[in-house]
Amino acid sequence: MGTAMLGVAFATGVLAGKRYPSIFFGASKSSKTVIGKDSPLWQYILDHSLREHPLLKKLRLLTLDHPWGRIMVSCDQAQFMANLAKLIKAKKVIEIGVFTGYNTLNMALILPDNGRVVACDINEDYVNIGKPLWKEAGVEHKIDLRIKPASETLEELLAAGEAETYDFAFIDADKESSNEYYEKCLRLVRKGGIIAIDNVLWSGKVLNPRKDDLATQSIHLLNEKLLRDARVNISMIPMGDGVTFAFKL
Numbered sequence: 331m332g333t334a335m336l337g338v339a340f341a342t343g344v345l346a347g348k349r350y351p352s353i354f355f356g357a358s359k360s361s362k363t364v365i366g367k368d369s370p371l372w373q374y375i376l377d378h379s380l381r382e383h384p385l386l387k388k389l390r391l392l393t394l395d396h397p398w399g400r401i402m403v404s405c406d407q408a409q410f411m412a413n414l415a416k417l418i419k420a421k422k423v424i425e426i427g428v429f430t431g432y433n434t435l436n437m438a439l440i441l442p443d444n445g446r447v448v449a450c451d452i453n454e455d456y457v458n459i460g461k462p463l464w465k466e467a468g469v470e471h472k473i474d475l476r477i478k479p480a481s482e483t484l485e486e487l488l489a490a491g492e493a494e495t496y497d498f499a500f501i502d503a504d505k506e507s508s509n510e511y512y513e514k515c516l517r518l519v520r521k522g523g524i525i526a527i528d529n530v531l532w533s534g535k536v537l538n539p540r541k542d543d544l545a546t547q548s549i550h551l552l553n554e555k556l557l558r559d560a561r562v563n564i565s566m567i568p569m570g571d572g573v574t575f576a577f578k579l
């Protein structure tokens with residue numbers, strides 16, 4: 331699949347081929363996790379750690395019915411991110427790639443009443459699936475939804491003088507742009523803030539990135555850059571499809 335296709339494909343909901351073709355352990359055709367979602371270990375993890383808000387569960391089940399439901403963030407990963415955000419007393423969060431809004435809701439739920447999630451996506455149809463649940467949860471007022479390319483929204487935040495004011499950013503949209511999103515988020519996030527970058531293992535494709543696979547190339551290059559990036563401390567975690575946490579120094 332051509333890289334330019336990803337954004338278009340997300341926008342239209344029409345994708346040829348499989349986006350998350352395989353997993354490392356366990357057997358699952360559609361899993362976005364390194365431990366297959368058919369694996370008993372996956373179930374064990376959820377049974378022994380997931381404390382999901384009832385409306386998050388409702389949105390997760392609703393999203394799983396969607397043809398592209400499998401691109402939703404992994405629920406254990408979302409919970410971990412919420413715990414990190416709480417730990418650093420986050421008030422301002424950026425979500426790049428909303429889809430049906432599972433993680434947007436997840437973050438809005440843990441933010442104080444005057445907290446804000448700037449939620450970036452290009453596809454309003456996806457977002458509209460989850461929006462009623464944001465309202466039902468009583469957190470709609472904390473969500474600032476921007477339907478336009480995320481790079482534009484990030485530029486707008488910078489132009490509005492919001493550099494160094496965000497606490498947490500989650501990068502989970504078109505993978506070819508992750509480096510650009512990372513650089514902009516690094517300017518927007520304060521020292522001690524956290525940037526989480528999703529899909530850093532890309533179903534294992536990073537082990538052998540094909541030259542014509544720009545998404546995998548972009549992910550791999552960013553992974554290599556992050557290893558040497560003195561502006562942050564990092565941890566790459568085999569959770570979901572792999573997530574790197576960059577802690578701004």
Ligand SMILES: C[S@@+](CC[C@H](N)C(=O)[O-])C[C@H]1O[C@@H](n2cnc3c(N)ncnc32)[C@H](O)[C@@H]1O
Nearest residue numbers: 340402403427428429433451452479480503504
């Ligand atoms: C993997 S999904 C996000 C999942 C979401 N974080 C969650 O909690 O389930 C990727 C999303 O990125 C969006 N997207 C793709 N290209 C984009 C762009 N250039 N700007 C903003 N959003 C984009 C797609 O429409 C899609 O909804």
